[in-house]
Amino acid sequence: xxxxxxxxxxxxxxxxxxxxxxxxxxxxxxxxxxxxxxxxxxxxxxxxxxxxxxxxxxxxxxxxxxxxxxxxxxxxxxxxxxxxxxxxxxxxxxxxxxxxxxxxxxxxxxxxxxxxxxxxxxxxxxxxxxxxxxxxxxxxxxxxxxxxxxxxxxxxxxxxxxxxxxxxxxxxxxxxxxxxxxxxxxxxxxxxxxxxxxxxxxxxxxxxxxxxxxxxxxxxxxxxxxxxxxxxxxxxxxxxxxxxxxxxxxxxxxxxxxxxxxxxxxxxxxxxxxxxxxxxxxxxxxxxxxxxxxxxxxxxxxxxxxxxxxxxxxxxxxxxxxxxxxxxxxxxxxxxxxxxxxxxxxxxxxxxxxxxxxxxxxxxxxxxxxxxxxxxxxxxxxxxxxxxxxxxxxxxxxxxx
Amino acid sequence: xxxxxxxxxxxxxxxxxxxxxxxxxxxxxxxxxxxxxxxxxxxxxxxxxxxxxxxxxxxxxxxxxxxxxxxxxxxxxxxxxxxxxxxxxxxxxxxxxxxxxxxxxxxxxxxxxxxxxxxxxxxxxxxxxxxxxxxxxxxxxxxxxxxxxxxxxxxxxxxxxxxxxxxxxxxxxxxxxxxxxxxxxxxxxxxxxxxxxxxxxxxxxxxxxxxxxxxxxxxxxxxxxxxxxxxxxxxxxxxxxxxxxxxxxxxxxxxxxxxxxxxxxxxxxxxxxxxxxxxxxxxxxxxxxxxxxxxxxxxxxxxxxxxxxxxxxxxxxxxxxxxxxxxxx
Numbered sequence: 001x002x003x004x005x006x007x008x009x010x011x012x013x014x015x016x017x018x019x020x021x022x023x024x025x026x027x028x029x030x031x032x033x034x035x036x037x038x039x040x041x042x043x044x045x046x047x048x049x050x051x052x053x054x055x056x057x058x059x060x061x062x063x064x065x066x067x068x069x070x071x072x073x074x075x076x077x078x079x080x081x082x083x084x085x086x087x088x089x090x091x092x093x094x095x096x097x098x099x100x101x102x103x104x105x106x107x108x109x110x111x112x113x114x115x116x117x118x119x120x121x122x123x124x125x126x127x128x129x130x131x132x133x134x135x136x137x138x139x140x141x142x143x144x145x146x147x148x149x150x151x152x153x154x155x156x157x158x159x160x161x162x163x164x165x166x167x168x169x170x171x172x173x174x175x176x177x178x179x180x181x182x183x184x185x186x187x188x189x190x191x192x193x194x195x196x197x198x199x200x201x202x203x204x205x206x207x208x209x210x211x212x213x214x215x216x217x218x219x220x221x222x223x224x225x226x227x228x229x230x231x232x233x234x235x236x237x238x239x240x241x242x243x244x245x246x247x248x249x250x251x252x253x254x255x256x257x258x259x260x261x262x263x264x265x266x267x268x269x270x271x272x273x274x275x276x277x278x279x280x281x282x283x284x285x286x287x288x289x290x291x292x293x294x295x296x297x298x299x300x301x302x303x304x305x306x307x308x309x310x311x312x313x314x315x316x317x318x319x320x321x322x323x324x325x326x327x328x329x330x331x332x333x334x335x336x337x338x339x340x341x342x343x344x345x346x347x348x349x350x351x352x353x354x355x356x357x358x359x360x361x362x363x364x365x366x367x368x369x370x371x372x373x374x375x376x377x378x379x380x381x382x383x384x385x386x387x388x389x390x391x392x393x394x395x396x397x398x399x400x401x
Numbered sequence: 402x403x404x405x406x407x408x409x410x411x412x413x414x415x416x417x418x419x420x421x422x423x424x425x426x427x428x429x430x431x432x433x434x435x436x437x438x439x440x441x442x443x444x445x446x447x448x449x450x451x452x453x454x455x456x457x458x459x460x461x462x463x464x465x466x467x468x469x470x471x472x473x474x475x476x477x478x479x480x481x482x483x484x485x486x487x488x489x490x491x492x493x494x495x496x497x498x499x500x501x502x503x504x505x506x507x508x509x510x511x512x513x514x515x516x517x518x519x520x521x522x523x524x525x526x527x528x529x530x531x532x533x534x535x536x537x538x539x540x541x542x543x544x545x546x547x548x549x550x551x552x553x554x555x556x557x558x559x560x561x562x563x564x565x566x567x568x569x570x571x572x573x574x575x576x577x578x579x580x581x582x583x584x585x586x587x588x589x590x591x592x593x594x595x596x597x598x599x600x601x602x603x604x605x606x607x608x609x610x611x612x613x614x615x616x617x618x619x620x621x622x623x624x625x626x627x628x629x630x631x632x633x634x635x636x637x638x639x640x641x642x643x644x645x646x647x648x649x650x651x652x653x654x655x656x657x658x659x660x661x662x663x664x665x666x667x668x669x670x671x672x673x674x675x676x677x678x679x680x681x682x683x684x685x686x687x688x689x690x691x692x693x694x695x696x697x698x699x700x701x702x703x704x705x706x707x708x709x710x711x712x713x714x715x716x717x718x719x720x721x722x723x724x725x726x727x728x729x730x
Contacts, residue, residue: 039637232701232708332671
């Protein structure tokens with residue numbers, strides 16, 4: 001209750017300050033149009049924004065305070081602000097470098113790039129490097145249970161607080177290095193999601209083009225089948241199929257992860273099918289397709305040599321978005337305990353296993369780092385991909401709204 | 402008017418047909434299990450006699466089609482079968498005993514509906530108001546900040562939002578409880594406080610979608626001639642939007658709200674697990690883990706039905722509110 005009361009009090013104070021701000025502005029600037037025509041909402045927005053920035057600055061200072069109780073309380077806020085500043089600076093430097101180095105084409109690309117997009121590209125590059133070279137970068141193996149090292153070492157590396165400098169992010173319940181597992185997570189989680197998306201695109205794309213080229217009954221049957229599959233929410237359907245797959249996997253001895261890739265690829269290929277069919281139908285009526293048909297080219301040639309090259313642009317933007325969905329679905333399934341199976345290191349599973357440590361954040365904020373870092377790693381990649389896709393769509397549509 | 406009624410009835414019939422086909426898909430999926438329920442319940446070391454008894458008891462010796470209609474009939478009359486986990490063979494074979502799926506699902510269904518309603522009550526006004534403001538002040542700092550925030554919250558996984566909220570609102574500043582231990586006969590205010598944190602998480606996820614679509618719908622309309630007319634008359638920007646743009650944008654906005662409530666269904670599963678909220682989503686995940694097929698099947702059908710129903714509502718509302726769709730060619 002007191003929290004609500006103080007929020008109301010602050011909003012009231014800001015409302016009064018906004019009125020004063022506009023009044024003083026009119027007075028000081030001798031009724032310049034900028035202040036004369038300012039609506040009250042805009043003035044309120046300005047003051048609210050300034051208040052938020054001041055509060056963040058105060059919180060940042062508090063997070064550096066020597067009093068541990070205060071510093072602990074603002075530790076995560078300080079970390080978030082640090083992260084934001086570092087990423088913004090890195091994105092700016094990256095864009096600046098892109099404008100200086102490279103061919104004329106890439107330099108031109110970087111010149112028109114907003115900061116959010118260069119941030120996205122940078123993050124995607126970093127993730128790609130980590131996922132390819134995980135084995136080289138990670139100090140320990142992903143399923144390596146370190147002998148002679150205590151389990152549950154607190155992150156931070158400070159021996160006074162129960163840390164160990166050899167393990168900057170600590171170890172988990174059975175003594176595996178968390179930093180190595182986070183790095184391997186890039187390989188497993190991102191790699192599996194990427195493979196699943198590729199499979200979904202192969203399935204949905206080829207069936208969609210087939211439906212567009214052949215038409216008639218094939219089109220009807222495929223489209224109605226896809227309609228039915230799309231009528232079930234995808235996470236729910238995936239969970240149902242995973243239940244059945246888990247029985248099969250223990251019976252056949254095939255890892256559950258393989259089934260998961262297949263199931264999610266099939267469910268997601270329905271969305272790709274829709275797009276591929278729509279794009280394909282626009283292309284099929286073109287003259288060059290007619291010419292190819294008259295030449296007597298086969299179905300494979302028509303789909304892969306004539307339609308596919310002309311449908312790449314919309315499919316590529318869709319690939320980014322689809323990847324995000326697949327990635328989030330896999331993370332959600334792993335978080336619920338039916339996705340990527342141990343001993344593979346995976347971010348969703350790591351969040352679930354270490355979530356309880358969040359409750360100790362009040363006393364030792366670094367204890368809560370593991371679940372937040374793993375969940376944050378998932379969020380960061382999807383945000384980055386979304387920023388890039390947003391920019392690509394904006395560029396290709398030429399929307400200026 | 403008769404024309405409209407016809408279209409609505411047509412859509413309803415189509416929705417029912419979809420539901421019927423979806424039930425067939427779910428039934429077929431469940432029947433792809435290796436072996437059958439009887440072997441699954443008893444494990445691999447079961448004697449043939451025991452398997453036979455269970456098979457007869459569950460009606461597994463009948464044909465696939467007659468079993469499907471039996472299951473469908475049961476669904477329609479509210480008999481969803483008996484949960485494996487709750488199945489007590491001695492009493493069940495003898496007659497009564499064992500908790501039926503309906504008894505398990507009914508209270509949880511009410512809890513989930515409560516959560517969804519609290520979420521909608523918070524999310525819908527916020528989304529519409531922020532969407533209108535973003536359209537009004539488009540391409541300003543406010544719009545850009547709102548854009549970055551919504552894009553980030555759309556793309557973060559639900560559990561990340563949930564844990565960040567727990568960290569800031571339950572652990573560092575103990576304002577709200579992080580566990581939603583809801584039970585029957587709780588007072589309304591208590592219940593509301595306990596389910597506020599999951600509702601806030603879902604709000605963050607859903608608001609972003611709704612707000613972006615509201616903004617897009619209104620910006621679309623702002624290019625129309627009658628808006629320019631209103632502006633040239635000297636109306637204030639707020640008045641132009643509230644009096645002229647909003648009534649015309651209502652159709653797409655209502656559509657967006659219904660579609661996003663359908664999107665809640667997916668989010669609810671993860672959020673209920675994070676907050677240990679005793680809803681249908683948590684029951685679903687628990688049953689998936691212990692392979693409790695009757696419960697999984699029933700939950701899946703309920704989720705699919707809710708999803709189809711909400712999509713149908715969106716469809717019908719947009720037809721009713723848009724004269725151009727009332728006269729199909």
